[in-house]
Amino acid sequence: DAKTTQPNSMESNEEEPVHLPCNHSTISGTDYIHWYRQLPSQGPEYVIHGLTSNVNNRMASLAIAEDRKSSTLILHRATLRDAAVYYCILRDLSGGSNYKLTFGKGTLLTVNP
């Protein structure tokens, strides 16, 4: 799997937008960009994924650079419940064996009240 690079930590204030960056300069054409998060003492939680176009769902938005070498997860209004470790991963879904999720260190997001 291609590698991703994320900042170790970020801080935000409650009710403000948060932009979490991810670099993936060696991404291949069949790699999907996935984001998961892990709240303290809980299992990981799927957030969003995309291939080329920007994506929105009820949890977040995903902005993908035109060259696909970077992406940004956007939380429009951070809440205390959004404090978690956020993982950006690449999954090549064209093959039959890319079901194993491998998380790097991710970004620890702290949300201040």
Add this chain to the structure above:
Amino acid sequence: GAGVSQSPSNKVTEKGKDVELRCDPISGHTALYWYRQRLGQGLEFLIYFQGNSAPDKSGLPSDRFSAERTGESVSTLTIQRTQQEDSAVYLCASSLSFSGEQYFGPGTRLTVT
């Protein structure tokens, strides 16, 4: 609808004892995964089920570890003759297919004393 559930939530056992961990996936999810997460570490893939067959057992650390799945429902992970290095959170996830988003349970925290 109901998410992935795991039981027990916590298990403390003595070294050398056998333990069984249970996972109830989301109804209709054909794919099921077991992962292990040691304190402060990333996810470690253990095994993947498609239906009740396990095409990938490559992550099982030793022959003390085994897993089975009944149809497309409950799965149990068994650890025989537990060792202290088995202490970790054991996470179960399920998805509609091998390439789909994975939905995680809350995990079972295993402590071997």
